[in-house]
């Protein structure tokens with residue numbers, strides 16, 4: 646059991662489970678407790694998923710038969726198997742992407758091997774640092790990919806005993822499958838990884854333009870409460886701060902790009918500013934690299950070398966003289 650997970654009621658029928666450490670893999674889950682209940686995102690490993698279920702079970706009358714995955718990343722889908730027989734709903738791209746983005750067995754193997762591989766430390770210090778950090782909180786044993794079964798393209802609507810729930814596709818901005826869930830009657834948006842709150846966003850597939858569109862859409866829905874993919878629950882300031890961060894990084898990246906710096910050197914040079922207070926600020930590198938990919942007219946789904954990415958974040962943290970954290 647982790648002490649760093651808590652349940653929070655955010656409206657009459659909506660709840661959140663928030664992973665308060667707010668490092669990589671510490672994703673949040675949601676519950677709309679109407680019409681048999683809908684769970685939104687299922688945590689990174691089985692222990693966290695079981696704890697989330699135990700917390701939500703204090704308010705639901707039975708295990709929900711519906712799950713929504715806001716996108717394909719492991720930290721949002723690797724607890725799916727505990728919802729046996731559930732209808733799992735996601736954007737059409739998600740099942741194929743889930744098979745591509747990460748393999749829980751490989752990651753578990755990596756966690757076992759990092760501590761006892763001195764050559765790996767020299768080759769990939771970022772992989773070792775990330776592996777040691779993940780091993781503090783996570784165990785990826787026993788995870789089976791359970792893919793979404795109900796797929797949609799643009800919008801999908803549920804009616805839970807008179808409470809409408811709107812699933813709106815906003816990707817690709819942070820990943821291919823990005824979906825937000827709006828519960829208009831209760832003024833709640835579950836934003837998935839469109840919004841990282843008080844931690845530095847890590848985006849994989851998508852464009853800045855789409856990300857801004859998605860954030861503007863959340864603003865236009867005028868929610869009272871936003872359950873973010875990572876970090877604390879927020880009001881509208883969660884969206885505006887996220888947008889300001891992305892605008893800042895893209896503008897600073899452009900100056901560095903025009904000056905001929907590499908994305909790694911740019912990330913070392915760009916000031917964290919107020920965002921140095923956010924968790925894992927050296928993840929800035931990924932946002933700079935994404936901007937560079939756009940300046941070079943590369944496609945939004947250009948693949949990432951994950952080892953090189955974790956190493957680059959490590960180097961940025963070292964260059965800035967801060968703790969290496971993911």
Ligand SMILES: [Zn+2]
Pocket residue numbers: 672718720721838874875
């Ligand atoms: Zn996430």
